[in-house]
Amino acid sequence: MCFEQAGVSRQEMGIRRCLFWPDGTMKKRTRSYIFQKGHEHVCRLVCAVVDQYNEDHKLVGDRAYELKDVTEHQSFHEEEEWYRHLNFTAKSKGVNGLDCWSDKQFFVELKNTKQEGMTHGEWVVSCFCMVETNDNGYCKGCPNDVKHPNNADAYVGGHVGPEKILEDPDAWSDSDEDETSRERRIRRMYDVPRKPFVYPACATPKPT
Numbered sequence: 001m002c003f004e005q006a007g008v009s010r011q012e013m014g015i016r017r018c019l020f021w022p023d024g025t026m027k028k029r030t031r032s033y034i035f036q037k038g039h040e041h042v043c044r045l046v047c048a049v050v051d052q053y054n055e056d057h058k059l060v061g062d063r064a065y066e067l068k069d070v071t072e073h074q075s076f077h078e079e080e081e082w083y084r085h086l087n088f089t090a091k092s093k094g095v096n097g098l099d100c101w102s103d104k105q106f107f108v109e110l111k112n113t114k115q116e117g118m119t120h121g122e123w124v125v126s127c128f129c130m131v132e133t134n135d136n137g138y139c140k141g142c143p144n145d146v147k148h149p150n151n152a153d154a155y156v157g158g159h160v161g162p163e164k165i166l167e168d169p170d171a172w173s174d175s176d177e178d179e180t181s182r183e184r185r186i187r188r189m190y191d192v193p194r195k196p197f198v199y200p201a202c203a204t205p206k207p208t
Contacts, residue, residue, distance in 0.1 A: 018186045026179055042070050045123065046088050049108060053128055062093035068103060076141035076162035082112035083157035084123065085139065085146045087131070107131045107148055109155040127155040141165070 008016075021027055047067045054064040072087040091103050108128050114121025129149050137148030139158030143165065148155065 015183075015186055019183055039070065042073050042086070043067065045110075046070050046086060046108065049110070049125055049128070050088075050090060052125075059092075065090040065092045065104075071105075072144060072146040074142040074144055074146050074165070076157065076165045078141055078157050078160055078162045081157065082114070082121075083141060084110040084112075085142050085148070085155070085158065086110070087147050105131050105147070107146075107155075109157060111156060126157075129154060 019027060050065050050067045054060070059065065068089040068091050070086060070088045073084065074086075075082065075084050077083075086108050087105060088108070089103050089105050093102070106129065109126045110123040111126045112121040113124050127149075131147050131149055135147055135150050137150050137152055137154075139146065139148050139152075139155070140161040141158035142148070148158070152159065
């Protein structure tokens with residue numbers, strides 16, 4: 001209502017909503033922000049995997065693993081299946097009950113169970129194992145630094161070669177887009193002429 005009372009067009013209202021938050025501050029969406037949100041999403045996913053692993057193996061208290069950080073991850077599509085390979089560090093006191101926590105590095109493979117007709121599938125754990133410093137398993141689906149176990153039979157994907165790889169946004173540069181360039185880009189988006197929608201002849205409503 002305030003925009004309309006001030007005589008601002010709907011197009012200008014849309015542009016301003018893209019540029020500013022309701023309090024008037026400029027919206028920013030840097031590549032570092034996108035990577036941060038993506039990393040948080042992966043961490044939540046792996047945290048759920050670790051919790052399920054603790055529950056399945058009846059690891060409680062000091063024996064339970066606690067996620068510390070996700071260090072590497074890669075998604076790829078191979079033979080009509082989506083896979084995720086991840087490295088993460090977790091800590092636990094273990095069975096010896098020492099006061100100091102020990103960090104371990106793990107490898108986990110997730111396979112998507114999407115079936116025909118489904119919009120989204122579920123990620124199922126197909127491999128969950130500890131990896132050592134000298135482990136150097138080869139995987140055709142991970143061009144980055146994901147560490148795999150030496151036993152290639154431990155994981156399902158990565159033996160044929162991917163049809164598609166999702167790039168890690170961490171490889172992007174972190175240069176912020178200045179306000180002038182961002183406004184110019186958004187205004188170009190709104191200035192693109194749109195063809196009017198025309199009903200096909202068979203769908204034209206008959207006059208009443």
